[in-house]
Amino acid sequence: MNIRTTFDKITSNNSESWSLALFWIVIFEILATMIEYSFVHQSPDIMMxxxxxxxxxxxxxxxxxxxxxxxxxxxxxxxxxxxxxxxxxxxxxxxxxxxxxxVFDLFIKNINIFRLIQSDTGINLIIQLFFKIIIFYLIYQLIKSLRTTKNL
Structure with missing residues (x-):
């Protein structure tokens, strides 16, 4: 078994479970937001x-x-x-x-993929880009699983 097959099995049950893919999207986004918050060391202006x-x-x-x-x-x-x-x-x-x-302001702000362009360079940008690539792939798995569920 290669890494992609194992990742697909864990995250979306090989594109059969849209709820599992959505679950992992939320988990990875929460992790990305917490890592960004730890690098910033201050609450952004958007946070209430x-x-x-x-x-x-x-x-x-x-x-x-x-x-x-x-x-x-x-x-x-x-x-x-x-x-x-x-x-x-x-x-x-x-x-x-x-x-x-x-009120999840930072979480909602972090979902925006285009915000990466405005962020600083460094290790935080690399980590956030890695999480965004994983989340993008999980969104692809989510759409794929919704199509298979619709066809059943």
């Missing part, structure tokens, strides 16, 4: 700053509660989709704790 308080405590508390509930559900029923939800809520929780971006 929400001070620590009741609102942020409620959001983090809800995510932790859902995460713990999914852990318990997964221990009892051992379902593949609940594992994926568990991973997704874990990544969202780490993203929110790391960036304090509760």
């Amino acid at each position: 700053h929400i001070p620590d308080g009741v609102y942020s405590e409620i959001i983090i508390g809800l995510i932790v509660t859902i995460y713990i509930w999914l852990c318990m559900y997964n221990l009892v029923f051992w379902d593949k989709t609940s594992i994926l939800y568990l991973i997704l809520f874990g990544f969202i929780g780490v993203y929110l704790i790391t960036t304090h971006d509760f």
Whole structure:
């Protein structure tokens, strides 16, 4: 098995599962956003700053509660989709704790591929370009799997 076949099997079940491809697109985009945030070391102008308080405590508390509930559900029923939800809520929780971006402004800004042209050069640009290539391939897999689902 080569790397591409293994990657296709993990990320989109060989272009059969559009939801799995969408899941991995979101996960890779969250990773790319967190890496960019760690390189920038400051919150961009587009991010709305929400001070620590009741609102942020409620959001983090809800995510932790859902995460713990999914852990318990997964221990009892051992379902593949609940594992994926568990991973997704874990990544969202780490993203929110790391960036304090509760309205996902930085995440939405990072989705734009043309923003790479405006960014600085260096290791951050190389890492972001690598993630964008992976996400572009996953979007291709998503479209391909939607076509096969439509034809069935």
